[in-house]
Amino acid sequence: IRPHTVIETGTWHGGSALFLLHTMRLCEIFAPRVVTIDTKVWAPMRDGSIIPLVGSSVNPYIASSASLYVEGTVMVILDSNHSMSHVKAELDLYAPFVSIGSFLIVEDTNVNGRPIFPEHGPGPGEAIDAWLPSHPEFVVNRECEKFGLTFNPGGFLRRVR
DSSP states (O other): OOOSEEEEEOOTTSHHHHHHHHHHHHTTOSSOEEEEEESSOOSOOOSTTEEEEESOTTOHHHHHHHHTTOOSSEEEEEOSOOSHHHHHHHHHHHGGGSOTTOEEEEOOTTTTTSSSOGGGOSOHHHHHHHHGGGOTTEEEOGGGGTTSOOSOTTOEEEEOO
16 A cells, blocks of 8 residues: 555564664655654664654544654554553544555454463454444455464454545
C-alpha cells in the first residue's frame, strides 16, 4: 500500500521504527514518516523522519499530537501494552487515522492461548473480537497470513470505507 506515514505504538528500542522508515525509503516513498509512541524513549532517534512521542498511547493528548504529523496514506501498527482494555482503547483512538485501503495492524494476537501464552489473559485478539463488529469500515485481511507465519492471526485489519 506504500504508506507515507506509519504510526506505531510501542517503540521499545526503536528497531521497528527504523526498519519501517528504511523500507519506506527503499520503496521510494517521498518524505516518509514514522510516528512512534512509547512511555519511554529507549534509543535516540537520529533521523528527522522518525517522530518519537513520549507518553501513553491511550492518552488522547498523545493521539492528538500524532495527528499533527500525519500526511498522505497512513498505516497504524499497535504493539504496546497487550491487555485487552489497552488495545481496545488504542483501536478507538488510532483507527480513524487509517486511510481507506490501508491497514491497522494489531500485533501479538496469538497470546492468551491463540495458540501461545495461555496464561496471558484477554489481549489483542479479544480486543479485536470485541471492537470489530461495531466497525464495519474494517475487515480482517487473511491474505497477510497466507503462509501461516504470523504473530498476528486475525490482526491485519484493512480499512475498506
